[in-house]
Amino acid sequence: MSEAHKQTGTAYSPCEVKTFRVPQDLCSPAEKLKWKGFELESGEKLPQYHLAYTTCGQLNTERNNVVWIFHALTANSNPQEWWDGLVGAGKYFDPAKYFIVCVNTPGSCYGSIGPLDMNVATGKPYYHDFPFFSTRDLIRSYQPLRRFLGIEKIHIGIGGSMGGQQLLEWSIEEPELFEHIIPIATNAIHSAWGIAFNTTQRMIIEADGTWGQQHPQAGIAGMKAARAMALISYRSYEGYALKQSTNNSQWQIDNSGESVGGAASYQRYQGEKLANRYNAFSYYTLSKTMDSHNLGRGRGTVAEALQLIRAKALVIGIDSDVLFPLSEQQYLAAQIPGAHFLSISSHFGHDGFLLEFDTIEKAIDSFLNDNK
Ligand SMILES: CC(=O)SCCNC(=O)CCNC(=O)[C@H](O)C(C)(C)COP(=O)(O)OP(=O)(O)OC[C@H]1O[C@@H](n2cnc3c(N)ncnc32)[C@H](O)[C@@H]1OP(=O)(O)O
Ligand SMILES: N[C@@H](CCO)C(=O)O
Structure with a gap:
């Protein structure tokens, strides 16, 4: 001691x-x-x-x-x-x-x-x-x-x-x-299912054109999308229905056809939320750690x-x-x-x-x- x-x-x-x-x-x-x-x-x-x-x-x-x-x-x-x-x-x-x-x-x-x-x-x-x-x-x-x-x-x-x-x-x-x-x-x-989710997240980060750069923000847009995708595996159908449903009177779409509010903005927000506190390099390497288990x-x-x-x-x-x-x-x-x-x-x-x-x-x- x-x-x-x-x-x-x-x-x-x-x-x-x-x-x-x-x-x-x-x-x-x-x-x-x-x-x-x-x-x-x-x-x-x-x-x-x-x-x-x-x-x-x-x-x-x-x-x-x-x-x-x-x-x-x-x-x-x-x-x-x-x-x-x-x-x-x-x-x-x-x-x-x-x-x-x-x-x-x-x-x-x-x-x-x-x-x-x-x-x-x-x-x-x-x-x-x-x-x-x-x-x-x-x-x-x-x-x-x-x-x-x-x-x-x-x-x-x-x-x-x-x-x-x-x-x-x-x-x-x-x-x-x-x-x-x-x-x-x-x-x-x-x-195999977990590795599939993690590999797909890494593929999304790799698809970000900035990922090859040696910079703390490299791959960050990819990481946002990866997190949004992974969130679907972290939650459930019922959870989304309970918290993110947009009923008919509230439901809106913008001029491009994108939903406003509800699950659509939630997915985007969660990507941003992680990007404000994390980096793509850590996310990428720790997903591989998990896969090694x-x-x-x-x-x-x-x-x-x-x-x-x-x-x-x-x-x-x-x-x-x-x-x-x-x-x-x-x-x-x-x-x-x-x-x-x-x-x-x-x-x-x-x-x-x-x-x-x-x-x-x-x-x-x-x-x-x-x-x-
Ligand atoms: C240094 C650190 O911060 S480490 C500690 C934090 N992170 C960790 O510990 C990692 C593990 N934690 C997590 O993964 C998460 O925090 C969890 C699972 C515990 C909870 O997830 P959260 O995102 O906080 O909760 P939830 O899914 O209910 O989302 C709430 C947030 O989404 C926002 N939100 C909810 N619905 C919507 C919507 N439709 N559109 C946009 N934003 C929305 C809320 O305003 C809230 O925002 P805020 O976090 O800025 O206050
Ligand atoms: N929400 C968890 C997911 C993995 O357990 C995290 O970000 O740590």
Whole structure:
């Protein structure tokens, strides 16, 4: 454990976003001495990398109050911003009780090593040459941070979608680390259907004439269209009908025949909304990370890999999720020893894991009480 984390105070500590640099911040001289670069599954070696991470609350003296939250495709390391119904003062994951940790995924644009960072080998930003991180590489990059934070056990690991993929990888890589895991709307291996959606998004970005440029805004129009297309897989027919229908009296078309308002403007707005906070390079590379997800790679079969999990597991699915359908979570629960399965009813489809706070909170609470 690092000197900085030997002091375990009891005072409430709000969320703080920090940067962990490897090898500079490796916690022991022995670890520093052993450092020969971070080897990715691809064989590429990074001489250094950094992670943006958020901690909320404090590690208690027994070191048994850790909640590690994994974010999905486009979020950042602060779950108070995107899981505000579950994380924060007075919420289920209250920093007064738990030491909450969340790391921004490498490849993202929210502080961890990403495509707009400088490549030390060239002195220029990586852009298209950003090294490919698999989901397994992501969790391996978090391991030195865990040691730095003095964490030997994680009481609860939780994450949805790509966050759940990382959680499952880590639960297999270090089976004794997690006491409880709650993978939500996720899978054991990324499906042909999911890869088809992600590949199509990349094709849309590639079709943007600016994509070949070495510029932070390259491919941004493509990314807007890709996001709008992907949103259809993140939501559901019912969700659109509920929120975006234009009834006959309100329905209008402009002179070119384009619908005004409703789903048409919603799709455009959502593309713009992402473009205001993200870049096409991160979106492109992280979609490939998601496609690489395969718990069985190098471990026999997917089923054999899942059977290595030792944590108590609650697997949650969302009944209207067309991207990660319930059959994927039913499979996880059938293979993880002793796992429980719960289907949540929601109109929000896959994105329900970011929106159905009350139901998710009740499910977590009852699971933890039953598994004390
Ligand atoms: C640094 C960061 O910001 S990271 C945190 C944010 N992002 C993440 O965590 C990533 C994961 N989150 C998400 O994917 C999304 O935020 C979700 C799924 C949680 C919710 O999606 P949202 O877009 O917020 O919700 P929703 O689909 O209801 O859309 C609401 C927005 O669309 C707008 N909107 C709704 N209908 C329409 C329409 N017909 N036409 C135009 N705009 C519309 C609303 O005004 C609202 O705009 P606002 O976000 O600027 O206030
Ligand atoms: N809305 C989610 C989609 C993938 O789970 C995100 O942007 O992270």
